[in-house]
Amino acid sequence: MACVLLFSRLLPFSHRLTRTSICLLSLLLSYLCYCALFPADTIMHKSGDPTPSCQRVLADGAKRRLQKSLSCVLPLDERASSVEASRLKSDQKSSLTLHIVRNDTPSPPIGSLKFGNKKLPNAIIVGVKKGGTRAVLEFIRIHPDVRAAGTETHFFDRNYDRGLEWYRGLMPRTLESQITMEKTPSYFVTKETPHRISTMSRNTKLIVVVRDPVTRAISDYTQTLSKTPDLPSFQELAFRNQCLGIVDTSWNAIRIGLYALHLENWLRYFPLAQIHFVSGERLITDPAGELARVQDFLGLKRIVTDKHFYFNRTKGFPCLKKPESSGSPRCLGKSKGRTHVQIDRDAIEQLRDFYRPYNVKFYEMVGHDFKWE
Ligand SMILES: Nc1ncnc2c1ncn2[C@@H]1O[C@H](COP(=O)(O)OS(=O)(=O)O)[C@@H](OP(=O)(O)O)[C@H]1O
Numbered sequence: 609m610a611c612v613l614l615f616s617r618l619l620p621f622s623h624r625l626t627r628t629s630i631c632l633l634s635l636l637l638s639y640l641c642y643c644a645l646f647p648a649d650t651i652m653h654k655s656g657d658p659t660p661s662c663q664r665v666l667a668d669g670a671k672r673r674l675q676k677s678l679s680c681v682l683p684l685d686e687r688a689s690s691v692e693a694s695r696l697k698s699d700q701k702s703s704l705t706l707h708i709v710r711n712d713t714p715s716p717p718i719g720s721l722k723f724g725n726k727k728l729p730n731a732i733i734v735g736v737k738k739g740g741t742r743a744v745l746e747f748i749r750i751h752p753d754v755r756a757a758g759t760e761t762h763f764f765d766r767n768y769d770r771g772l773e774w775y776r777g778l779m780p781r782t783l784e785s786q787i788t789m790e791k792t793p794s795y796f797v798t799k800e801t802p803h804r805i806s807t808m809s810r811n812t813k814l815i816v817v818v819r820d821p822v823t824r825a826i827s828d829y830t831q832t833l834s835k836t837p838d839l840p841s842f843q844e845l846a847f848r849n850q851c852l853g854i855v856d857t858s859w860n861a862i863r864i865g866l867y868a869l870h871l872e873n874w875l876r877y878f879p880l881a882q883i884h885f886v887s888g889e890r891l892i893t894d895p896a897g898e899l900a901r902v903q904d905f906l907g908l909k910r911i912v913t914d915k916h917f918y919f920n921r922t923k924g925f926p927c928l929k930k931p932e933s934s935g936s937p938r939c940l941g942k943s944k945g946r947t948h949v950q951i952d953r954d955a956i957e958q959l960r961d962f963y964r965p966y967n968v969k970f971y972e973m974v975g976h977d978f979k980w981e
Contacts, residue, residue, distance in 0.1 A: 724781040728772065729757075729788045731813040731906055732805065734874075735796025737864055738827040739817035740888040742940055743925075745791045747899050750928065751911050755780040757790040764805055765798040772808060787906060793817075797864050799873060806877040813906060814878060819888030820980040821865025821967070822959045823948075828861040830949050843955050850955065855962045862959075868969035875973075885974050895926045 733741050749756045761767065763775040779788050795801040796816055805812050819827075829842050839845075846862055848854040857863055864870075874883060884905040891898045896914035903910050920927040920939050927939035960981070971977045 722781060724783040724786070726776050726779045727782055727788045728776050728808060729779065729790050729812065731787060731789045731815060732795070733789070733791035733793070733815045733817065734801070734805075735793045735816050735864075735870075736818055736824065736867070737793040737797075738824050738831065739793065739819045740886070740891045741791045741793045741817050742944055743891055743895070744815065744817050744886055744898075744902065745789065746938075746940065747895060747912060747916075747928070748789065748902055748906075750916060751903065751908055753786050753908055753911075754906075755782045755786050755788060757788075760792040760794075761790050762792050762794065763790075764801040765792070765794050768800070768804060787908075796874075797860075797870050802874045802877040810878075812878075812882075814874070814883045815886060815902065815905070816871075816883060817886040817888050817891065818867055818970075818978060820978075821867065821963045822956060822980070824865055824888075825861040825959065826948050826951055827946070828864065830946055831943065832861075833949060834943075834946070842949060842951050846955065846959065850958070853958045853961070855959065865963060866966050868966050868973060871970065871973055880974070885976065887978055889978070892925060 733745055735741065745756055748754050757778050757780060761775060761778050767774070782788050825846070826842065829845070833839050843850055845859050846856060848856045855862055857866070884902065886898050886902060895917050899912045900910050903912060916929055917926045918929050918937070923939045923945055925939065925945045927937055930937045967980050
């Protein structure tokens with residue numbers, strides 16, 4: 609209307625128009641002003657969506673910021689691999705979304721999203737490399753009373769100088785009732801580690817996933833070869849003199865399999881009862897059985913059972929079933945369960961002969977025959 613009045617005053621000849629023509633002109637001008645002020649797409653939005661667009665932009669931005677804050681609170685690896693963490697995350701996300709819809713205030717209650725405290729681990733999977741350590745950690749952490757650091761910390765072998773507070777900082781937050789875990793397979797063969805862990809706490813529970821040392825060595829070699837294609841052959845590395853059957857114990861892939869020798873070092877600091885041995889072979893054929901024993905050892909209720917696993921034919925390994933709440937079935941990554949490099953039968957037999965006395969000694973020490981023939 610203001611447009612019309614202004615316009616009619618500015619027109620020098622308006623006084624000559626009749627009352628009817630002024631009315632018609634006013635109507636036309638009103639329409640033109642209206643179109644100029646409210647373009648077509650704005651009008652469509654307004655009729656189709658009751659939320660004012662600026663409010664929508666604010667809400668979307670706030671939602672994005674809150675989701676970002678969430679990823680800071682929960683580390684990526686934990687969110688990716690822990691069923692419990694992803695359940696928690698989706699709960700938090702939906703409650704935050706509700707928060708945005710109901711209030712115009714975009715600031716999230718971030719403080720209230722943190723729960724529990726970061727504690728030093730009560731239990732550590734200390735080895736062995738290529739034994740099945742990732743599988744044990746991923747399977748045990750679906751237990752609601754277990755939370756674990758997602759990545760290998762290497763605190764007691766490579767990062768000890770950083771101090772215990774640095775180590776604690778890597779741990780997930782836990783409630784009083786939950787236990788904290790981590791896994792770093794190289795601990796088992798690092799001389800200083802048993803003493804260092806016992807200095808942190810003599811009560812730390814230790815888990816060692818052991819596997820036939822010959823298969824383990826081939827698995828180890830297969831992994832190294834995938835990163836270093838011009839590596840010498842397995843036989844060249846494993847033997848000082850293959851004709852005479854002299855094994856090169858200085859090669860790490862061979863040395864790690866001397867379980868009895870490494871265990872002696874641990875027994876100087878920890879009683880045998882505080883160390884639990886998981887069979888890497890049975891972990892594949894009967895994951896629920898092995899996990900039942902791990903739960904008993906950790907003093908946990910047997911919650912992880914056979915209903916959590918299924919055998920994935922394509923992968924050739926057990927995987928975790930789809931959790932009830934959300935998510936998809938989970939197998940371990942491509943680097944777990946690789947096809948091994950073919951090694952000739954003679955070399956394998958020679959290595960079996962080499963390891964036999966060490967294996968027998970190991971069975972005696974732990975009071976269990978793992979039947980690595
Ligand atoms: N469920 C399931 N899925 C996939 N892989 C499984 C599983 N259970 C045990 N394994 C065996 O775990 C082996 C890898 O061991 P680690 O996780 O200890 O390896 S690592 O030291 O962390 O690199 C890996 O060794 P390779 O088969 O030689 O790749 C597997 O044999």
